[in-house]
Amino acid sequence: AQSVTQLGSHVSVSEGALVLLRCNYSSSVPPYLFWYVQYPNQGLQLLLKYTSAATLVKGINGFEAEFKKSETSFHLTKPSAHMSDAAEYFCAVTMNYGGATNKLIFGTGTLLAVQP
Amino acid sequence: DTGVSQDPRHKITKRGQNVTFRCDPISEHNRLYWYRQTLGQGPEFLTYFQNEAQLEKSRLLSDRFSAERPKGSFSTLEIQRTEQGDSAMYLCASSPRPGTGSADTQYFGPGTRLTVL
Numbered sequence: 001a002q003s004v005t006q007l008g009s010h011v012s013v014s015e016g017a018l019v020l021l022r023c024n025y026s027s028s029v030p031p032y033l034f035w036y037v038q039y040p041n042q043g044l045q046l047l048l049k050y051t052s053a054a055t056l057v058k059g060i061n062g063f064e065a066e067f068k069k070s071e072t073s074f075h076l077t078k079p080s081a082h083m084s085d086a087a088e089y090f091c092a093v094t095m096n097y098g099g100a101t102n103k104l105i106f107g108t109g110t111l112l113a114v115q116p
Numbered sequence: 117d118t119g120v121s122q123d124p125r126h127k128i129t130k131r132g133q134n135v136t137f138r139c140d141p142i143s144e145h146n147r148l149y150w151y152r153q154t155l156g157q158g159p160e161f162l163t164y165f166q167n168e169a170q171l172e173k174s175r176l177l178s179d180r181f182s183a184e185r186p187k188g189s190f191s192t193l194e195i196q197r198t199e200q201g202d203s204a205m206y207l208c209a210s211s212p213r214p215g216t217g218s219a220d221t222q223y224f225g226p227g228t229r230l231t232v233l
Contacts, residue, residue: 009156032220043120043207043224044159051220090158103149103172104209104222106158 141210
């Protein structure tokens, strides 16, 4: 069975500060890992994904994440927060079906607040 | 690409009524997923179609829920005899067939927010 744990349901940072959102996963097979962002009353937008290529993944809006198998982690970072980054962030895992996805298993989300 | 679209965006209904939601996936995406998201939670998988075949259903999908994708294009999700516990955001996602460049990614629509009074 697969699962995702996001530590910290609420994270608050100052504008210009480092953003670090934590995600740990559990999977008995090689995982595919994703970070999605959700703005209020909207669907989910893909930020970045790890699909067994490079372990350091760069995404949109200056975000990046590093896959660490030994720590079963896939933390999301951004060097300098912007007000527009305020949103809810979800980490998700699915199994590697040889290039195709199946159902995503999501964490409970982290709400990021950015203070001026 | 026009993206995944969902209709309606909002639905308010009274307990006991039936509701139906529609999802139009990205053109030529052969796989389609439904998820449910309640307040403060991440989305939870409901069901999955490959073309017109429904290949997986979650235990969350009680017998009051039914989903179809008759021609392998748009999909509908129907909830019969709605209950207050059905209030949630219903999200649809699609992904292209294996072998294409982004087959490993699900693209989400804006969701349908259901409120059951």
